[in-house]
Amino acid sequence: MKRTKKEFTPYNEYHDRPFELKWATAFALGELQEGIEASDEYSKRAFERLPQxxxxxxxxxxxxSLKNNQVLEIQLNTLDDYGRVQPPIVGVFEGMSSMEYAKVGNTHILFEEIRHIKSHEFTKWSSLD
Structure with a gap:
């Protein structure tokens, strides 16, 4: 059996891209879309500025917090680049890391920058009826 060479006659000027190029482009577009969604979520957030x-x-x-191991939610006086209130820092106060900095969780906070603190009360599972 003799085989003939297969030839494709294009009907228009369109030439499809190779698979490798399509995959790389689709992957980059997926990452771009994830970045846009994360950025959109960040830009839509709004926190109320609590009283000093x-x-x-x-x-x-x-x-x-130090005595009772209570979780604190701390709002700072600093604003982000767009003048919005930054998200609160949540954690247990572990002490002063120096005379000026308070350590809450893994974050060192300048004491003068603290604007407002809320205390979170949690009920232990063992005390539930």
Whole structure:
């Protein structure tokens, strides 16, 4: 049996891209779309600016957290590049890392930058009826 050479006669000027190029482009577009969605989620966030607490109130919350191992939610006075309130820092106060910095979780916070602190009360599973 003799085989003839197969030839394709194009009906128009369109030439498809090779598979390797299609895959690389689709992969890059997928990453781009994920980045856009994450950026969109970040830009839509809005946190309420809470009132400035006194130094005594802040120290009291930090002392309670240190003694009772309470989780704190700390809002800072600093704003992001667009003038929006930054997300709160959540963690347990572990002490002062120096005279000026408080350590909450793995974050060192300049004491003067603390604007507002909320304490989170959790019910232990063992105390449920």
């Amino acid at each position: 607490q006194t130094t005594e109130e802040i120290e009291e919350y930090l002392e309670q």
